[in-house]
Amino acid sequence: MKAIEKFTINFFFFFIIACEIAWRTKHPIHPIPITMVVAPLDDSMAVNAFYARNLQKLFWFLPGSGSSQLRRALKQSIDSSIYFGLTKENYHYDIVSKFCEPANTYYKDSNLTNADRVFTDAAIKFCSDVYKGANISKWINSDEISNKYQDKDIDFILSGLLQSSDATKYKEFVSRLQPKDIDYRVLRSLIADSIGSDSKNIKGLTASINLTRWINHFRLNKYVVVNIGSATLRYYENDSLKLKMKVVVGKPSTRTPRFAAYCNEIILYPYWNVPRKIVLNELLPTFKSLPNSVESMNMQIIDRYGRIVDLDTLNWRLYNHNFFPYEVRQSTGCDNALGVIKFNLTSPFDVYMHDTNLKSAFKSE
Template sequence: MKGRKCIASLLVVASLICLPAIAQVITKEALAKYKDWPRFGEIALFYQLNQGKLAWVKDSSQQRELMEVLKCASAVGLNEAEYQNDFVRSFSIEQNLHTALDSIDADIRFTDDVFHFFIEVKNGKVPSFGYTGLNYKPDVSALPSQLHQYLQQKNLKSLFNELQPRSREYAVARDKLNWFLKIINEPDFKETRIVSVKVDSSNKPLLVRLYQLGFGDSIESVPSKRGLVTKIQLAQQEFDLLSDGELRNTTLQALNTTLFQRIEELKTALNTFRWLEDIKQDSSVLLLNIPAANFFLYEKGKIMLESRVVVGKKSTPTPSLTSTITEVILYPYWTVPQKIATRELLPLIKKNIGFLKWGNYQVLDKRGRVLDPYSINWQSLNGSNFPYVIRQSTGCDNALGLVKFNLYNPFSVYLHDTPVKMFFASARRFYSHGCMRVEKPGELAHYILGNNRVAYDTLTAKGCIYQQSPIVVQPEKKLPVIILYSTVWYNTKGEIRFYDDVYNKPNSTTGKLVNR
């Protein structure tokens, strides 16, 4: 017996002798080696708060909890593989640590991976824009102290939950994503395609699809005719369709869209919602979503104004961008873009020069001088030979209406009023050449102008003023604007809506240099 105890003791001693030396603290000098890493600032502050102590390599329980939290990535639309790099996934003291410096390097790699994950849980990834004119970056300054606090409590899961947005739309989109993930992971799952337009219990694919989409109690339940119509109507509302309970082509198309596509749309939306959260809560911002053809104006997390907009046609799409409304122009001119002038107006002018007078248009030379249109040989002009500028004079029939909201961008697009109001009643508001026509320009002008709104009120109270010169009014506060493209959006109640991918590019970032 004594011999066995001696052998066991010798084995323990031998194993201890073979263990590598693990550093006790990470000095500033050791940290400096990583100063070029993108998250170095957060890493350095974390170790300062942790008094330079290693956080991971000496505590296997923290490593295990981290691995468990990373498994939650898919539940919020993130890819677990992006954060569990090969080093972290296969880490072991015996294989990875040979010197004290190895232990420092390993611990910092763990910390960097943790920040990578939690920053994207909180802020998402930066969406792609055709032009970025806002210096906006979501705040991560509190994250090092939060990580330190929750590590002390050995409760990373609570940090994961705390960092996510609190908005209802985020929670609804996340729950919808997790429902779809649950459905596609069921053993007998297969995509179901509805062909029949019958709205009754004999249409089995319809019953299955409604359940898969979250509008049925179970796959076996058979609702009444009235109950089935109600479920179809709920689905139609979620797809932003006429909710009449009928299986029209648009409804069938929406129902038959694969769950895998819906999952990808929700992942993109959740990322966008996270990225927008700070600017929505901390300042004023106008968020315009192109597929939804509407905007929300936020101030400190509260929606101050909602408005429908008319955005670009598929052939002349509205570009995604970030910028700032810097001025409001009352009674604006509309300077017709060259392509519109030559492709759309020139054929009409050639038929009848009187079209210019009827449309309240002026013809200018390149120096800005107004010309007599009857002195021009219009028949000799074409797209490659058009040395003129056509400008529509101010007034109620001007294509820009009575007010224009200027924001700098290389696409020459902006928000504006319009004399043609009928398109706002349409569910599919994609009619412009790229600019955004606003249903509620007066309310937007009032908000932006603040105490300077008297200029707007005075002019509009006079009704239509013929040949009124444009008036530039400086806003009381310059308003940040984010124009984005997300096929999943929400209404004022925080209910999720799926929209058509009108431009066939869910991450659309480009636009043509047109304006109207």
């Protein structure tokens, strides 16, 4: 009986194989390429969150022509990366392009799952960069704001993508991600005009357009933007420009750092606590040669307990660059180097905004 069963089973498989060979002889099949998808994801956590919300279903490779149109819409948007100040190779471009070719390629189910995840990863990263700018850490030395918006940002991107179930909706979503102000449109236009002709200009415009998207995406009620390059300050309320003025920024030898921070304190008629480097290199030599200059400059000598030192008790000959156990501050008033108002910031650079007693500084180019 076992032999008969074995023979029957073997015969069955042989019959299938024989029939397949005969069928293939009458109906030859051309070689079928199978595309393998192996690519590390840029943000696997965001991709996992996307599919958790989508109940682990495919998004880009559903049956029907709508999915192929959606895939092509993603590819087309990535193709236009340069106009956003972005680089298409950062968004799995080779794989996205491969799966947007004419539908004559057979994909295994497991490959479809992998490909769908790669498309989602590409879409999340591209949309995030269009929304909040790319490579911001390359241009900003310190950022105390972005981390507080991280969860909100990814939730916004995931929700928008999940609602972009066809090509039209996806294109509308990408459009909504971008700022609507005139400055942004001008930057887009300048980039388009510079492509292929001015690579140096493209580099500067790339930084500008990404920083513009980064600043705008926070949707802050009130904020100040200091443009170090143009030495200008702009104050906005709900994205409406309310004030524009000149500012004085650091010299090339003492550049103003680039950072994002909060204004946590406003002081009227502030003291100026003179930086130690200025005290030792500039003020101390002056005080030693001209002791009366301490008063004429409206300065105060402060001991380690925060008390004002009587100038008559100081023997300036005892002090030098290596020994001066005091701090120096300038008294409040219109002659103070900080002027009559100071804005303290939460940056790590001990940088703040302030008025000045040297109004002529605003006349210099």
